[in-house]
Structure formats: structure tokens, C-alpha cells
Amino acid sequence: MTENGSAANEHAGRVREMFSNIATRYDLLNHLLSANVDKRWRQIVANKVREKISSSKSARVLDVACGTGDLSRTLFETTGARVVGTDFCRPMLAIAAGKISSQIPLIEGDALRLPFRSGSFDAVTIAFGLRNLSSVEDGLTELCRVLKPGGWVAVLECSKPSNIILRGLYGVYFRGVLPLIGGVISGSLSAYAYLPASVQNFPDQQRLALLMKQAGYDQVEYQNLTGGIAALHIGRRRS
Numbered sequence: 001m002t003e004n005g006s007a008a009n010e011h012a013g014r015v016r017e018m019f020s021n022i023a024t025r026y027d028l029l030n031h032l033l034s035a036n037v038d039k040r041w042r043q044i045v046a047n048k049v050r051e052k053i054s055s056s057k058s059a060r061v062l063d064v065a066c067g068t069g070d071l072s073r074t075l076f077e078t079t080g081a082r083v084v085g086t087d088f089c090r091p092m093l094a095i096a097a098g099k100i101s102s103q104i105p106l107i108e109g110d111a112l113r114l115p116f117r118s119g120s121f122d123a124v125t126i127a128f129g130l131r132n133l134s135s136v137e138d139g140l141t142e143l144c145r146v147l148k149p150g151g152w153v154a155v156l157e158c159s160k161p162s163n164i165i166l167r168g169l170y171g172v173y174f175r176g177v178l179p180l181i182g183g184v185i186s187g188s189l190s191a192y193a194y195l196p197a198s199v200q201n202f203p204d205q206q207r208l209a210l211l212m213k214q215a216g217y218d219q220v221e222y223q224n225l226t227g228g229i230a231a232l233h234i235g236r237r238r239s
């Protein structure tokens, strides 16, 4: 195995273990720490996907790094499409299986080596997953591979608030308050210390849009959510 390959495997192992440790508290903390705004963000993603695939019942949508399944469920209810969820962390998938429709298949798989044939899906989503991958570029390329030509990707991620005051206030909350509350409630201080670090290292809105274009998407655009605390990027696989 190459040095890069073993570093990527180590990274994946650490991330999987971290989500395994917090799986049972993940939903509670998500909703608590975001004051439930995360639900609205996922609904915006699902609405956008519906708009792009014209809510066809035969359309296939893949939710990558689906975790406990909230976006998979929202996509299923909003688009009427056939939705599949995939994640490489079994305890997160177990929570998803206990709460979402059995009509949504959940498949264990790595986002960097998805267990699906090329050109299988009309839309692919990834919410708060991309920044956890060992390579954002490789992740975007792999999502592109499983899309049909002309299919749409939607990336929901934490991002950089555009307003300087909001950025300052959010920085204090995100780096100071959130790791403390998250760490205490989840019992894993390291998991919630990792969260701000992973966001800090993640490309900002413009840079992510550029990486998407380089990975094989056109019609790339983004919208800031809640002042840029999060952003939704979409792009179309080039035909």
C-alpha cells in the first residue's frame, strides 16, 4: 500500500470509530447544537433535488454518508424517488434502520469506493460528509462516477459566514461552546473538538465550487444557508 493509501485508511478508521462512539447521541446533539436549523437545511436540499429530477418515481437518488438517515428520509418523503442511503459506519446505519422507512435500502460502503456501478443515479447527495473524507477531490470524483451523465450532485456542508460580525460570533460558539456541550453530552470530547477543526480545514464556498468544476461537474452553483454557516452546492455531471 502507498504512503498516501495507508494515511487515507488511517484517517477513515479514525473517522469511523469517532462516529461509532457518538452514534446514539448524534441526532440529539445535531438538533440541539443547531437549534433544529439542521432540519430546515436538509429540507432545502431535498427541495432542490426534487426540482432537479422533476420528482419522477423512477428516479434513483443516493444519499452518501447518510449517517442516521435524516436526509435520506427527507429525500424519500419530498421527491417520491427511489432513495438509497450509504455510510461506512455500522452503528450510524443501525440508528437509521430503526427510524426510517424500510423502503430506503441502507448499504454499508465507503464514499471513496462506492459499491455502485458507474452512471447509476439521477442525483447524489452528501450532507456534512464530504469534509470527513481523506480527500475532498477524490470524494467529488467518486460521487460523479456513480451519477448518470446529466445527473445532479448536492453537497450540504458547514461553511464560512459571509458577514464579519456573524463570523466572529459563530467562531466563538463553534470553537468554544459547541465542543464543550457536544463533548459532555456525547461523552467524546475529541469528537466535538474534531468538528470545528474539520470545518476550518474545509474549502470555503468559492473554492468548493471550483473543486466541483475540476471534478467533472458543470452548472455549479451554491447558496448560503443561515448567513453562510452552511452552504448548499449543486452541480451537474458533465455529459
Ligand SMILES: C[S@@+](CC[C@H](N)C(=O)[O-])C[C@H]1O[C@@H](n2cnc3c(N)ncnc32)[C@H](O)[C@@H]1O
Residues within 6 Å of the ligand: 012, 015, 016, 019, 030, 064, 065, 066, 067, 068, 069, 070, 071, 086, 087, 088, 089, 092, 109, 110, 111, 112, 126, 127, 128, 129, 132, 133, 134
Ligand atoms: C456528520 S455525519 C452526517 C450524517 C448525515 N448525512 C446527516 O446529515 O446527519 C458524517 C457521516 O459521514 C460518514 N462518513 C465519513 N467518512 C465516510 C466515508 N469515507 N465513507 C462513508 N461514510 C463516511 C460517517 O460515518 C457519518 O455517518
